[in-house]
Amino acid sequence: xxxxxxxxxxxxxxxxxxxxxxxxxxxxxxxxxxxxxxxxxxxxxxxxxxxxxxxxxxxxxxxxxxxxxxxxxxxxxxxxxxxxxxxxxxxxxxxxxxxxxxxxxxxxxxxxxxxxxxx
Numbered sequence: 050x051x052x053x054x055x056x057x058x059x060x061x062x063x064x065x066x067x068x069x070x071x072x073x074x075x076x077x078x079x080x081x082x083x084x085x086x087x088x089x090x091x092x093x094x095x096x097x098x099x100x101x102x103x104x105x106x107x108x109x110x111x112x113x114x115x116x117x118x119x120x121x122x123x124x125x126x127x128x129x130x131x132x133x134x135x136x137x138x139x140x141x142x143x144x145x146x147x148x149x150x151x152x153x154x155x156x157x158x159x160x161x162x163x164x165x166x167x168x
Contacts, residue, residue: 068126078120085113 089109092102119125124132 074120078116081116082113085109085116089113 086109089106092105092109097105124135
């Protein structure tokens with residue numbers, strides 16, 4: 050039984066015929082990531098404090114994560130159903146966490162009001 054080594058495997062031919070994205074797109078996204086990182090460091094450099102500091106840092110972080118996921122992880126070119134299947138569950142979890150934060154505040158203040166006065 051001889052093994053033919055001259056034939057190209059099927060997976061390699063499918064990969065070679067796949068869609069190629071222009072290098073300019075990746076360089077542009079890299080530039081955006083660089084600018085967003087510089088802006089994030091500028092928040093510390095200009096000593097922004099309080100809620101504005103955290104709002105800016107989280108905003109820049111989410112923008113950078115969105116660029117990385119959409120371009121470098123090729124999410125921008127996926128079917129919409131796959132995008133929803135990947136992005137909706139974490140968003141639902143964030144909503145549930147926020148609801149639990151409201152409930153924990155309610156429980157804390159209810160205990161503080163009704164259980165502290167009995168001592």
